[in-house]
Amino acid sequence: MTDKNPRPPDSPDDDFTNQWPLELSEYLNFDDDQWPDDYPESFVSGHVFSHNNQANEVGNFGGSSTHFEESSSRDVGNEREKKEVRDRVAFKTKSEVEILDDGFKWRKYGKKMVKNSPNPRNYYRCSVDGCQVKKRVERDKDDPRYVITTYEGIHNHQSYI
DNA sequence: CGCCTTTGACCGGCGC
DNA sequence: GCGCCGGTCAAAGGCG
Secondary structure, three states: OOOOOOOOOOOOOOOHHOOOOOOOOOOEOOOOOOOOOOOOHHHOOOOOOOOOOOOOOHHHHOOOOOEEEOOOOOOOOOOHHHHOOOOOEHHHHHHOOOOOOOOOEEEEEEEOOOOOOOOEEEEEEEEEOOOOEEEEEOOOOOOOEEEEEEEEEEOOOOOOO
């Protein structure tokens, strides 16, 4: 259990989104805290990119379309001290494997079967000490060839691997 | 030797 | 009040 609350005040914030190693073909931001029960398939349509810059690190990235979603209460400004200050970022990536290397070390801490999906959902956590970033990975129930990765929180460190 | 993976059980919240 | 669901932790084992 970790009742400590690190996160130095000098740590960079949402800037990390700018240094994302991946090129996002599209980016969607929802005003709501959650997505609809059933995201339409139009979500996944077209825009198939070929990321070559990352391919040198992982061979699994050959040809993948990535969709980016962001939901966070940055407009409120005053709600910084709330318990839900975590940034929720959802990626939809076309991949045969679920283990997409985003440049960070993740330790799997749980697997669960959600009723809305015939496929299990995997829970990962950043292995770096002080970094409480969590990651949720599951396959699309309508398109098993797509993988939905949801990131929660901001990394305490900027170095990856 | 250290770290990560896996499965089960437990817990909290919400709905009915 | 109970049931359901999603989320997390824990212990053991396996692998590098």
